[in-house]
Amino acid sequence: xxxxxxxxxxVGAVVLFGIGFMILLLNNNLIKKxxxxxxxxxxxxxxxxxxxxxxxxEAPIIVGGKFHINGYVNPIPTGLMLTGIVVAxxxxxxxxxxxxxxxxxFGTIELDEINAIKKNNN
Amino acid sequence: MKLISLTLLNVTSSSISKINTLELxxxxxxxxxxxxxxxxxxxxxxxNVYKISLAIFSLVFIxxxxxxxxxxxxxxxxxxxxxxxxxxxxxxxxxxxESIIGxxxxxxxxMIVWYSMYSLEKEIKVKRVSFFYTLNLLLLASLLGIxxxxxxxxxxxxxxxSTLAACGIIxxxxxxxxxxxxxxxxxxxxxxxxxxxxxxxxxxxxxxxxSMEFIHDELVKSAASNQNIILISLILFTVxxxxxxxxxxxxxxxPDAHSSAPSxxxxxxxxxxIKAPIIFMIKIFYMVYxxxxxxxxxxxxxxxxxGSLGMIMGSxxxxxxxxxxxxxxxxxxAQMGYIFxxxxxxxELGLLMAVYHIIAHAVTKSSLFLAVGSIIxxxxxxxxxxxxxxxxxxxxxxxxxxxxxxSMIGIPVLPGFISKWNLSLASIETGKLYLLAIIxxxxxxxxxxxxxxxxxxxxxxxxxxxxVFRSKSxxxxxxxxxxxxxxxxxxxxxFSGKIIELIKFGSYF
Numbered sequence: 001x002x003x004x005x006x007x008x009x010x011v012g013a014v015v016l017f018g019i020g021f022m023i024l025l026l027n028n029n030l031i032k033k034x035x036x037x038x039x040x041x042x043x044x045x046x047x048x049x050x051x052x053x054x055x056x057x058e059a060p061i062i063v064g065g066k067f068h069i070n071g072y073v074n075p076i077p078t079g080l081m082l083t084g085i086v087v088a089x090x091x092x093x094x095x096x097x098x099x100x101x102x103x104x105x106f107g108t109i110e111l112d113e114i115n116a117i118k119k120n121n122n
Numbered sequence: 123m124k125l126i127s128l129t130l131l132n133v134t135s136s137s138i139s140k141i142n143t144l145e146l147x148x149x150x151x152x153x154x155x156x157x158x159x160x161x162x163x164x165x166x167x168x169x170n171v172y173k174i175s176l177a178i179f180s181l182v183f184i185x186x187x188x189x190x191x192x193x194x195x196x197x198x199x200x201x202x203x204x205x206x207x208x209x210x211x212x213x214x215x216x217x218x219x220e221s222i223i224g225x226x227x228x229x230x231x232x233m234i235v236w237y238s239m240y241s242l243e244k245e246i247k248v249k250r251v252s253f254f255y256t257l258n259l260l261l262l263a264s265l266l267g268i269x270x271x272x273x274x275x276x277x278x279x280x281x282x283x284s285t286l287a288a289c290g291i292i293x294x295x296x297x298x299x300x301x302x303x304x305x306x307x308x309x310x311x312x313x314x315x316x317x318x319x320x321x322x323x324x325x326x327x328x329x330x331x332x333s334m335e336f337i338h339d340e341l342v343k344s345a346a347s348n349q350n351i352i353l354i355s356l357i358l359f360t361v362x363x364x365x366x367x368x369x370x371x372x373x374x375x376x377p378d379a380h381s382s383a384p385s386x387x388x389x390x391x392x393x394x395x396i397k398a399p400i401i402f403m404i405k406i407f408y409m410v411y412x413x414x415x416x417x418x419x420x421x422x423x424x425x426x427x428x429g430s431l432g433m434i435m436g437s438x439x440x441x442x443x444x445x446x447x448x449x450x451x452x453x454x455x456a457q458m459g460y461i462f463x464x465x466x467x468x469x470e471l472g473l474l475m476a477v478y479h480i481i482a483h484a485v486t487k488s489s490l491f492l493a494v495g496s497i498i499x500x501x502x503x504x505x506x507x508x509x510x511x512x513x514x515x516x517x518x519x520x521x522x523x524x525x526x527x528x529s530m531i532g533i534p535v536l537p538g539f540i541s542k543w544n545l546s547l548a549s550i551e552t553g554k555l556y557l558l559a560i561i562x563x564x565x566x567x568x569x570x571x572x573x574x575x576x577x578x579x580x581x582x583x584x585x586x587x588x589x590v591f592r593s594k595s596x597x598x599x600x601x602x603x604x605x606x607x608x609x610x611x612x613x614x615x616x617f618s619g620k621i622i623e624l625i626k627f628g629s630y631f
Contacts, residue, residue, distance in 0.1 A: 017320060024313060033309060040316045044323055051327045077326070080275055084319065087282045091312055094286055098293070098305050105298045114302075 009050040016043035030099045030109040034092060041088040045081045052077030145201050147189040148214050148224070148270045151182045155263035159256045168251060172239050175255040179232040182262070186225040193221045198628065200272070208333045215272035215334075215409075218628025219477055222621070223269050223401055226481050229610070230393050230488050231262050236603040237492050238386035240596075241499055245384040246294045254294050261287035261390065268398040274322050274410065275332045277402050278315065281366070285311045288395045291387040292379050303378035310365050310375045317362030324355040325410070334409045345415055352411070356421050359406050366399040369425075369462055370432030373455045377439075380451035385495025388447065392454045393488035397480050400461055404476070407465070408630030417468060426466030430560045432459025437567035445504050446494050449571060450487070453530060456564060457483045463557075464545055470626075471548035475541050477625050478618070482537030485614055486529045489607040493523040496604070500594040506575060513580035514589040518601055520579045522608045527572035529611060532565045537611060540618040 004011050016039060023036025052074035060075035103109055158178040165171050193199070193216060201214040235258060242251060264287060267280035285308070292304040326332065328348050329340035345352065365372045376396070380388045407416050416422060436456030443449040457479070464476030496519050503509050513520045529536035532543075542561055549557035578585055614621065 017316075021313065021316070024309065030305070037309075037312050037316070040312075041319075044316065044319045047320070047323045048326070051323065076332075080332075083275070083279060087279065087315075090286065091282065091308070094289065095305075095308055095312075098289075098301060098308065101293070101301050102305060105301055 010047060013043045013047035013050065016040075016046070019043075028110050028112045030095075030102065030111065034095050034099070037095070038088065038092060041084065045084055048077045048081050048084070142196075142199075144188065144192045144196075145199050145216075147185050147192070148201060148216055148220075148266070149203060151185050151189075151224075151228070152263045152266055152270075154178060154185075155182060155259045155266070159259040159263070162256045162259065163252050165252060168248065171252045171255055175259065176232075176235060176239065178259065179228065179235050179262070183225075183228040183232045186221070186228045189216070190221040190225050193218060194624070209331055209336050212276050213272040213333060213335075214270040216270060217630075218624050219401075219630070220269050220628070222624060223397075223477075223480065224266055226484055227262065227265055227269070227394050227397075230484050230607075231258070231390065233603040233607050234386050234389050234393075234488060234492065237389075237600075240600040241496065242384070242386060244499055247296070250294055250296075254291065257287045257290040257294075258390070261291065261395070265394055265398045268402050272334050272409075273332050274325070274334060274337070274406065277405075278318055278322060281318065281399065281402065282315055284395060284398060285315065285366070288391060291390065292383045294387065295382070295384050297382065299378070299382040303375070303382045307375040307379045310372070314362040314365035317358045317365075321355040321358035321362065324351050324358065327351070334405065337410050338412055341411060341415060352415060353419055353421075356411065356416075356419060359403065360421055360425065363399040363403040363406075364428070364462075366396070367403065367462075368396050368455055368458045370428050370435060370455065370459060373432070373436075373458075376455060377448055377451040380454065381445060381447040385447075385491055385498070388451070388495070389488040389491035392451070392491055393484040396454070396458060397484060400458075400465075400476075400480065404465060404473070404630065408473075422466050422468040424466075425462050426468075426557075429459045429462030429464075429466050430557070432456060433463060433560060433564040434459075434567065437564055437571065441567065441571045444506060446498070446506050446509065446575075447491075447504070449506065450490055450494060453568070453571075454483075454487060456568070457487065457530070459564070460541060460545065463560075464541075464548070467545075467548050467552055467557075469548055469551055471544060471551060473630070474622055474625050475544045475548060478537075478544070478622055479541040481621065482529070482541055482611075482614055485607060485611040486526045486538065489522055489604055489611060490526040490530070492604050492607070493519050493526065496596055496601070497523075500596065509575070510578040510582070511585035511587070511589045513576075514586050514591055515594040516596075517592065518595060518598070519604070520576070522601075522604050523579075524576045525608050526611065527576060529615070531568045531572055535612075535615050537615040537618065540615055544622075 020036045020040030020043060024033050024040060027033055027036060054073050057071050057073045058068045060072040099109055106114055108114065155178065158175065162171055162175055165174065198217050201216065203212045203214065242254065246254060261284055264280045264283035268277055268284065271277045271280065289304045289308050292307065293300050325337055328344065328351050329337045331337045331340060368376045380391050383391060433456050436452055436459055440449045440452035440456065443452060461476045461479050464472045464479060497509060497512060497516060498504055500516060501509065501512065529538035532539040542565060546558055546561055
């Protein structure tokens with residue numbers, strides 16, 4: 001239990017991941033699915049950055065060729081997450097474009113409505 | 123400060139050492155493909171699009187061939203990109219398996235692209251042809267990247283690129299079903315890549331590295347104290363890559379996506395796109411975690427169970443389909459089951475056969491999909507019942523279909539037989555004899571849905587009534603890539619000993 005309290009950032013990240021995952025999986029509205037995907041990805045970014053963060057250290061930016069006395073936080077997770085954000089943004093935009101196409105073809109963005117319409121037609 | 127000086131040191135020391143020009147090939151192929159992806163869409167003349175993309179794919183194929191010869195002669199090598207060595211920079215590790223799979227992917231892609239030159243415009247709008255080739259170039263680049271890379275985060279980025287490009291070649295057709303299928307694929311794939319990224323985050327939190335070699339070293343040191351995290355990250359990787367690789371209960375996106383896409387895309391999706399995540403999975407299992415850690419967990423047994431389920435249920439579902447392409451898509455699920463089964467056996471022969479079956483299935487399924495594509499294109503029939511007597515109208519195409527189907531069923535000498543035979547041997551080796559029954563049952567089920575098509579196609583009085591010999595067959599020039607693919611498929615069976623030996627050299631086991 002105390003472990004959960006000490007690592008509260010990680011716990012929060014995993015809880016957020018679960019929320020995003022369930023929204024992406026269970027919701028029928030496409031826009032809500034995209035929001036769920038973004039929550040999921042953001043939770044992973046949070047987890048990654050919390051791994052690299054060290055209390056009391058500076059941001060890893062060197063000004064004027066002088067190194068800071070306190071030392072720096074680990075810059076690699078932050079750098080990785082820049083790439084992760086780019087990936088998430090491109091997937092989001094692609095999904096939004098597909099959603100527009102879906103709306104043009106079917107006239108709705110609810111995935112279950114389509115099945116209901118099909119059943120009524122049969 | 124230490125970090126920066128260390129990097130600088132590495133730069134100076136490695137730039138002094140000379141690089142063999144042949145070792146540049148893996149990086150160069152990816153760069154050429156990516157540059158080609160930028161050149162193709164700005165070309166105005168449609169003929170140039172075909173010519174240039176075919177030229178690029180041929181060049182990549184030849185370069186991969188040279189690479190394989192180089193690896194056979196000089197052994198495994200590591201290639202550091204931009205002279206930044208392992209913990210900080212990205213490294214490619216070119217092993218025997220990597221170079222064989224790279225050659226396979228570029229060969230199959232070349233054949234499919236060659237075939238698509240004659241038939242693509244009948245399926246998608248002329249305006250979209252150049253974009254289709256752009257996506258194909260990007261797709262091959264990302265797949266080769268997944269195979270070559272020795273850095274898990276780099277692998278993840280390439281995995282995402284391949285997902286987006288694969289979605290692109292599904293929706294090239296712009297029909298209702300395509301958009302629905304692509305959305306389904308994209309949603310499940312994002313779930314999968316989210317899980318993979320979470321797995322990487324867990325691994326990074328206990329090891330502090332992204333290079334596979336360094337993670338492995340750290341994991342071996344601290345395996346005993348981190349068992350829970352190791353298990354969690356393993357499950358995340360397995361499920362995430364299992365979604366992308368169509369592991370049985372997670373395969374639900376595959377039939378829609380593969381059956382609705384234009385037939386060259388279905389061939390690419392079935393032969394290549396679902397294979398790369400599996401190679402990545404094998405790499406993660408045996409290069410990152412290592413044999414000892416993997417065999418101490420339950421993950422291999424889980425893979426074995428899901429693989430067996432896929433082998434049987436995939437065939438059962440395929441038997442029930444009425445559409446030809448959908449049936450073949452479900453057959454892919456069954457064949458992926460064999461690969462997961464091979465990995466799940468957990469011994470060396472099983473792993474070898476998983477890799478061999480990747481090769482066998484890529485060659486077989488691509489020719490199967492292209493043959494079906496040309497049948498649908500010439501007759502306009504999609505249902506299995508409608509194409510009775512097709513053997514008289516399109517004898518060559520159905521012959522290619524039959525050879526590939528025989529390989530799927532497991533007729534001796536053909537590659538499908540070799541992998542089934544060796545998988546049986548591998549399961550005897552592990553002492554689990556009941557697995558033989560699963561392999562046998564799955565083979566019988568395969569025969570149950572492939573044979574009726576072949577028999578109804580060639581024989582039967584009422585089937586052949588009113589059919590004119592060769593009335594719908596394509597010119598031999600357009601069938602050339604298909605014929606080459608099936609010849610290579612038969613050769614893969616004939617020279618299976620050689621291929622398996624080569625895979626064994628670079629075995630991760």
